[in-house]
Each structure stands twice: as structure tokens, then as C-alpha cells.
Amino acid sequence: MEFAQLGLPEYLLSTIEKIGYKTPTPIQEKAVPVALQGRDVIGAAQTGTGKTAAYALPTLARLGEPKGKPRCLVLVPTRELAMQVDEAFRRFGENTADKIALLYGGVRYDQQVKALRAGAEIVVATPGRLLDLQRQRFLDLSSIEVLVLDEVDRMLDMGFIEDVSAIIRLCPKDRQTLLFSATVNKTIREIAGWALREPVEIDVRTGTLAADTISHALYPVAGYQKYDLLLALLERTKYRSVIVFTRTKRDADRITEWLEANGIAVATMHADRTQRERVEALGGFKSGKYSVLVATDIASRGLDISGVSHVINYNVPEHPEDYVHRIGRTGRAGDEGEAFTLFSPDELSQLQAIERLLGKPIERKKLDGFRYRTEPLMLMPGAVPAARPRRRNR
16 A cells, blocks of 8 residues: 555645655554544554554644644653654654644753744643643643544553543543554553544554564573673674663663773663753764663653664563563564563563563573573573572581
């Protein structure tokens, strides 16, 4: 199918051609025509499948002539995703730059309030900052025609369920609602039950949740050798760009220092970095100034970076869904990608949960030529490490 067959207006088709998009992805092919009809949508799609365009294009087509008030609200979990959604709307709608308000925390209110007062028609926001501005009466949601809830599962994971529910209730009941999520659990279905009207459900996920273009490998190693194995993997792997995920900010900082000391061009992203530092890190990674980005899970959702060839999990994620979110930074839009996970014996229960979610085992590997000080635990799926013999009291 071609974009011209989706029912989009000519000016958007022209923009799509200029950008270089050739054919719609499955979520775009199925969601765009339905959204253009004004129907509510529940879209289940893995990250990297083009779902931002799946709601941005029909929304821009619907808005048409400006009316000088907020008519579309896109709610997202993180400021990084907010910035990328804002960028997508500006890219697709060439003349919309002065019609978008980007609202997120961690920065001053001034510019955001200025954008709202200038007559923004599209509001891209994180829940907390949006409610702050609404309560201060800088933002009126009574004219919203299209409400987009993006990465809903992540918003719920981050504890935003009450904020999201409050925001939905502030919007007119006769709006169109487009809900997108990588997973659709019971809580999301409950929200959809009262917030959406006869939604069309679109599910383009593969059976394993993770994109088929991603190959997975597990590298068992003693915890004290993870730094060395990470460096060895980077030195022996041909890559364009790599995101290394860690559980903690402390790990992220230490890994960054270690890689810098060994000549790797690396940047860091986590919650303690200032907004300016995070923008610089992300921009430098996109431009190629940094070949490696070390990040906590705050960056595992919403980062829309083309050309990430590898993702490395320094630790096994605490929650199995986070594995899917992390590795979704590679293998995007049909490109091939590789996901490596460094695994130590104390992470076995988390690994087993991930393999249950994926519905298949992850291939175990040893890095040729690496000097393992302790023989790696090459557990088969479902295996349990043998208990150490107890010392007898003498």
C-alpha cells in the first residue's frame, strides 16, 4: 500500500514525499484511515513501528484551518518523548511551528505560557506540567477535538494513572481519542472502557512483542567482570551507535567514566542530569559526536533515534516489560538491530520473567577471547543454579 491510498490530503502527501517516506508501516496503514474517519482507536504496537506518524498525520488533516485555541492534546510520559513528538508534528506540518505548545517539567514556565497565549492549536505535554498550567488557568482544554494518549502503559508504570484520568475528564466528551501502547493490560482496558467510544482495536504486535528485526544474545558473566565484558563487547563489535541501559543513575555515571577512560566517545542520560545536559547528550548522540549513550530506563521509552545498531543491557531489567522497551531503541522501522544483555547469577528470576514474556529463550553466548575469571553460568532456560554446599560445623 502507498501513502496516497490512506486518504490523506495532498499537502501532507507532498510533505511525506519530501521527508522520504516510501510506504506506510503496518500501524500507519491500519490506523490512519480509521482515524481520518473520526473513530476512536486503541493501537497496540511495539516501539519503532511508526506510531507517532499514525496519529500525527490524521490529526493534522483533521485540524485544517487554525482557530487560535488548543484543539489537539498529545499526552506522553516523558519530556524526551514530548520533544520528539513535537518535532514530528513540525516535520509533517510544515506551517505548524507557531501552532504547537510543548509542555514538560524541569524548565521555566515562561516560554510554555507564551506558546499557549500565542494561540497554540496542538499541545504536546507530560501529565504533571499540563495539570500545573491548567490549574493556574494558563490552559483551557474545553475545545480539544483530538486527544492522543501515547505510551499509555509507560504512563501507568510511572504512576500517572490519576493524572491521566483527571486530564481525560477535563476534555470534552465528544472528542476523538487515539490511545497507543506497546502492551494492553487490564488497567488500560478499564481506562479505554470509559474514556473511548466504540474504539477500533488495531494490533500489529508480533507474537514475541519485540520486533522481528532484533536479534537477542545473553552474555552470562560474574557481576564483578561486567565492566570488562562491556568494554570488550564494544571493542569487538562493529556498530554505528549503541545505547547502554542501566538500572541506576550511579551505574550510569560509573559506566560513563569507565568508558571515557578507555577512549569511548560516550554521553549520559538520567534523571539527575539537567535539561540542558540531556538535550546536549541526545543531540550529540544523534549527530555522531558520541557513539555510545548510557541511559537509565527514563530514556528507554520515546527516544526516536534512527540508526541505533545495538542496545546493551548492563543489568537485566527489573520488570520484563522494560526489556521490550529498552531493546525497542534498535531494529526500528524495518532496520536490523542487536540486543546484548549482561547477566549475572543473581538476576536469574528477572531473566526467566523476560523469557516468559517473549515466549522463547534468549540465546546464551560467551565472548571469544575474553578472559573470564569465573566460568560463566550458562544456564539453560528454566534451569536453577545449584546451591553451594553448606559448611559443616566442626
